[in-house]
Amino acid sequence: MAVAEAQHTLARPLDVPAVAKELGATGLVIFALAFGLVGFETLDVPGGIGINTRFGDVVGAVAVGVLGRLALILLREHRPKPVLFAGAPLALVVLVLLLSITLFGPETGEALKAFLPFKSPVVMWGILVVAVILVIRAGYAVTHMSSGLSPDEREAKMDRLSARVQRAAKLLGPLLLGFALVFPFLPFADRQLLDIGILVLTYIMLGWGLNIVVGLAGLLDLGYVAFYAVGAYSFALLATYQGMSFWVCLPFAGLMAATAGVLLGFPVLRLRGDYLAIVTLGFGEMIRVILLNWYSFTKGPDGISGIPRPSFFGIAEFTRSVDEGTTFADLFGLTYSPTQRIIFLFYLILALAMVVNVFTMRIRKLPVSRAWEALREDETACRALGINPRNTKLTAFGIGAMFAGFAGSFFATRQGFISPESFTFIESAVILAIVVLGGFGSQIGVVVAAILLIGLPEFFRELQQYRMLAFGMAMVLIMLWRPAGLLAHREPTIRLFGAKGKAGAGS
Amino acid sequence: MSAEAIVETIRTGADIAGGGEALLSVEHLTMRFGGLVAIDDVSFQAADRRITAIIGPNGAGKTTVFNCLTGFYKPTVGRLSLHHPKGDFLLERIEGFKTAQSAGVARTFQNIRLFPRMTVLENLIVAQHNKLMRASGYTVLGLFGLKVYRDAEQQAVELARYWLERIHLTDKADNDAGSLPYGDQRRLEIARAMCTEPVLLCLDEPAAGLNARESHELNALLKYIRDEHRIGVLLIEHDMSVVMGISDHIIVLDYGRKISDGTPEQVRNDPAVIRAYLGEEEEEETGDG
Numbered sequence: 001m002a003v004a005e006a007q008h009t010l011a012r013p014l015d016v017p018a019v020a021k022e023l024g025a026t027g028l029v030i031f032a033l034a035f036g037l038v039g040f041e042t043l044d045v046p047g048g049i050g051i052n053t054r055f056g057d058v059v060g061a062v063a064v065g066v067l068g069r070l071a072l073i074l075l076r077e078h079r080p081k082p083v084l085f086a087g088a089p090l091a092l093v094v095l096v097l098l099l100s101i102t103l104f105g106p107e108t109g110e111a112l113k114a115f116l117p118f119k120s121p122v123v124m125w126g127i128l129v130v131a132v133i134l135v136i137r138a139g140y141a142v143t144h145m146s147s148g149l150s151p152d153e154r155e156a157k158m159d160r161l162s163a164r165v166q167r168a169a170k171l172l173g174p175l176l177l178g179f180a181l182v183f184p185f186l187p188f189a190d191r192q193l194l195d196i197g198i199l200v201l202t203y204i205m206l207g208w209g210l211n212i213v214v215g216l217a218g219l220l221d222l223g224y225v226a227f228y229a230v231g232a233y234s235f236a237l238l239a240t241y242q243g244m245s246f247w248v249c250l251p252f253a254g255l256m257a258a259t260a261g262v263l264l265g266f267p268v269l270r271l272r273g274d275y276l277a278i279v280t281l282g283f284g285e286m287i288r289v290i291l292l293n294w295y296s297f298t299k300g301p302d303g304i305s306g307i308p309r310p311s312f313f314g315i316a317e318f319t320r321s322v323d324e325g326t327t328f329a330d331l332f333g334l335t336y337s338p339t340q341r342i343i344f345l346f347y348l349i350l351a352l353a354m355v356v357n358v359f360t361m362r363i364r365k366l367p368v369s370r371a372w373e374a375l376r377e378d379e380t381a382c383r384a385l386g387i388n389p390r391n392t393k394l395t396a397f398g399i400g401a402m403f404a405g406f407a408g409s410f411f412a413t414r415q416g417f418i419s420p421e422s423f424t425f426i427e428s429a430v431i432l433a434i435v436v437l438g439g440f441g442s443q444i445g446v447v448v449a450a451i452l453l454i455g456l457p458e459f460f461r462e463l464q465q466y467r468m469l470a471f472g473m474a475m476v477l478i479m480l481w482r483p484a485g486l487l488a489h490r491e492p493t494i495r496l497f498g499a500k501g502k503a504g505a506g507s
Numbered sequence: 508m509s510a511e512a513i514v515e516t517i518r519t520g521a522d523i524a525g526g527g528e529a530l531l532s533v534e535h536l537t538m539r540f541g542g543l544v545a546i547d548d549v550s551f552q553a554a555d556r557r558i559t560a561i562i563g564p565n566g567a568g569k570t571t572v573f574n575c576l577t578g579f580y581k582p583t584v585g586r587l588s589l590h591h592p593k594g595d596f597l598l599e600r601i602e603g604f605k606t607a608q609s610a611g612v613a614r615t616f617q618n619i620r621l622f623p624r625m626t627v628l629e630n631l632i633v634a635q636h637n638k639l640m641r642a643s644g645y646t647v648l649g650l651f652g653l654k655v656y657r658d659a660e661q662q663a664v665e666l667a668r669y670w671l672e673r674i675h676l677t678d679k680a681d682n683d684a685g686s687l688p689y690g691d692q693r694r695l696e697i698a699r700a701m702c703t704e705p706v707l708l709c710l711d712e713p714a715a716g717l718n719a720r721e722s723h724e725l726n727a728l729l730k731y732i733r734d735e736h737r738i739g740v741l742l743i744e745h746d747m748s749v750v751m752g753i754s755d756h757i758i759v760l761d762y763g764r765k766i767s768d769g770t771p772e773q774v775r776n777d778p779a780v781i782r783a784y785l786g787e788e789e790e791e792e793t794g795d796g
Contacts, residue, residue, distance in 0.1 A: 389604065
């Protein structure tokens with residue numbers, strides 16, 4: 001059927017003026033964007049700022065954009081062959097050039113770079129990836145006589161894929177956990193990689209925590225970082241004023257954050273949707289501003305320094321020598337190395353994150369979690385069934401806040417220094433992005449998204465200044481192609497026929 | 508006079524069309540929204556183990572009566588008393604969601620309100636929330652997977668399975684509720700309300716949008732609920748084949764006032780009803796039933 005349809009549409013002649021118009025419009029838009037953003041570059045010159053023009057890059061951007069659009073039009077009009085035969089060699093040449101630049105080092109690289117429209121390899125790699133996707137689509141169209149899938153088919157296909165990933169997660173989860181457990185002892189795991197690992201795990205934990213509030217209960221919380229801050233400051237203040245240790249403070253910080261969550265939630269949770277999002281955003285900022293201005297207590301913008309590092313469960317310290325007690329190295333007869341503490345911190349956050357994960361997995365099978373999901377679906381129906389909406393939402397808010405509090409006190413002890421600057425709105429946005437990107441309610445999705453959003457930018461240092469741009473672009477693409485999130489697939493919490501009988505037959 | 512004494516006099520003095528013992532007494536119910544009077548001094552009684560239908564033209568205030576009964580609105584004036592085996596409840600004094608939780612009044616909605624992205628079975632389990640919350644020790648004990656909770660959950664599944672069989676949806680138990688055909692969704696919503704184990708079931712236009720076969724099935728289901736579960740059913744309906752076919756007692760509202768109250772036979776021949784439905788001229792039929 002698809003073949004006949006494709007042949008039918010093939011007969012349609014190409015509407016050249018319309019295509020030219022579309023290409024012209026594309027070129028114009030890209031030119032308008034690129035002229036200001038790419039065309040001029042400010043330079044530090046002695047005595048002020050100079051301006052460098054990059055009109056070559058503007059021309060390049062317009063050319064690449066128009067060519068890409070042409071390829072899209074041809075694919076849409078069922079003429080994949082020119083895309084395949086022109087695109088494939090072009091992509092291959094660029095690939096070879098890029099590879100030789102990376103392989104042969106700077107000298108040959110400089111000479112080869114003259115052949116490429118843009119100087120930044122990252123931009124070129126990006127363009128190459130898009131080109132390769134187009135060529136693959138063209139190839140698919142040539143062999144299958146159709147230009148890909150309709151949105152519905154794609155959605156259904158992605159859902160099946162997500163379902164498969166989630167089923168695989170039963171196997172993949174322990175595998176990933178196993179990898180995380182041996183990771184610090186792998187030969188390539190140096191201090192930098194361990195730090196990235198700790199950072200990613202912190203965000204995974206925060207993502208899992210927020211997933212309870214946003215993914216399960218459907219409460220869009222834009223001020224999640226406030227509870228992270230409450231946890232961090234609870235520990236930091238208790239440790240510096242009262243000299244309490246990390247292990248004593250950890251539950252206390254969680255409790256403080258949960259209390260803050262319930263107190264904030266109480267007046268706020270009668271709001272729904274966008275209104276709730278705006279108010280939580282405001283509360284998040286309020287907490288930060290209080291921390292910033294209550295100088296006598298929180299030392300304001302100076303932050304709190306000298307936060308004690310965690311001990312080895314109160315038995316030994318991770319230092320070269322101690323006044324009293326033993327050091328970790330002495331306890332186990334090792335030679336002292338600063339990496340030991342990093343490894344310990346890595347395991348600590350891994351354990352904390354796993355607590356959140358196990359908690360979420362278990363609570364999904366309990367009535368309270370089903371009530372969260374039901375409230376997300378239809379609050380009125382819940383009231384008619386005798387579910388108390390306020391208390392149920394407050395539990396979700398409080399539990400989410402508690403986990404943020406745990407993560408916050410870990411953050412404080414790891415950094416040794418905190419200031420309100422660490423708890424700005426952008427942190428909330430990143431955590432929310434992890435949840436949204438991964439797919440609401442998907443545990444493995446959060447892991448994947450955290451690695452993509454936190455781990456990869458750490459590797460691609462060059463992207464640093466484009467990081468937010470790439471971030472925004474990724475979000476737009478997700479919203480276009482997969483609004484529910486990358487790995488969004490809801491697995492029923494209970495089945496009448498067991499998992500095997502009708503697996504995948506649902507949704 | 509205490510609330511119980513009042514209720515007692517009402518109950519003994521009651522003579523409800525269609526028979527039965529009074530389950531629900533509505534007295535002088537008035538609901539105003541600003542200047543608009545949606546219900547104006549309506550009194551009626553609904554009997555236990557009987558199907559009571561509330562009918563009337565659009566905008567007569569039928570759904571507003573339901574919203575007052577089920578705690579969604581607080582009535583401006585009036586007393587709504589439920590004569591429950593566990594004791595008497597004054598519904599107008601109970602906070603919203605507790606009407607279903609403690610008084611045992613369950614309802615369905617005119618526009619279906621299922622949890623579309625949860626499965627059919629999950630919809631029925633959520634309806635048993637309060638029972639399961641107690642069994643899970645308000646989540647704390649449930650986290651440790653205690654046997655008490657697992658048993659309670661098994662019982663909840665059994666109750667759900669029982670209702671799934673009644674509404675012929677056992678095969679689709681693990682499908683998303685939102686993916687069901689319209690008629691199935693209607694029946695599922697009734698089953699979900701029944702899973703709260705109510706004493707009074709309020710159905711807001713359960714036959715809307717159903718075809719002839721489906722509304723026949725619905726009649727059978729409602730009769731089954733009345734006869735086997737021995738609870739009172741209160742029904743808003745426009746479909747006269749359903750109303751005349753299964754109701755024991757009909758109350759007719761028009762412009763917020765009660766204009767007729769009696770058995771289907773009495774209501775069918777009541778000139779006030781004929782006027783309200785068909786205008787001033789006299790006709791022999793009240794509807795298509």
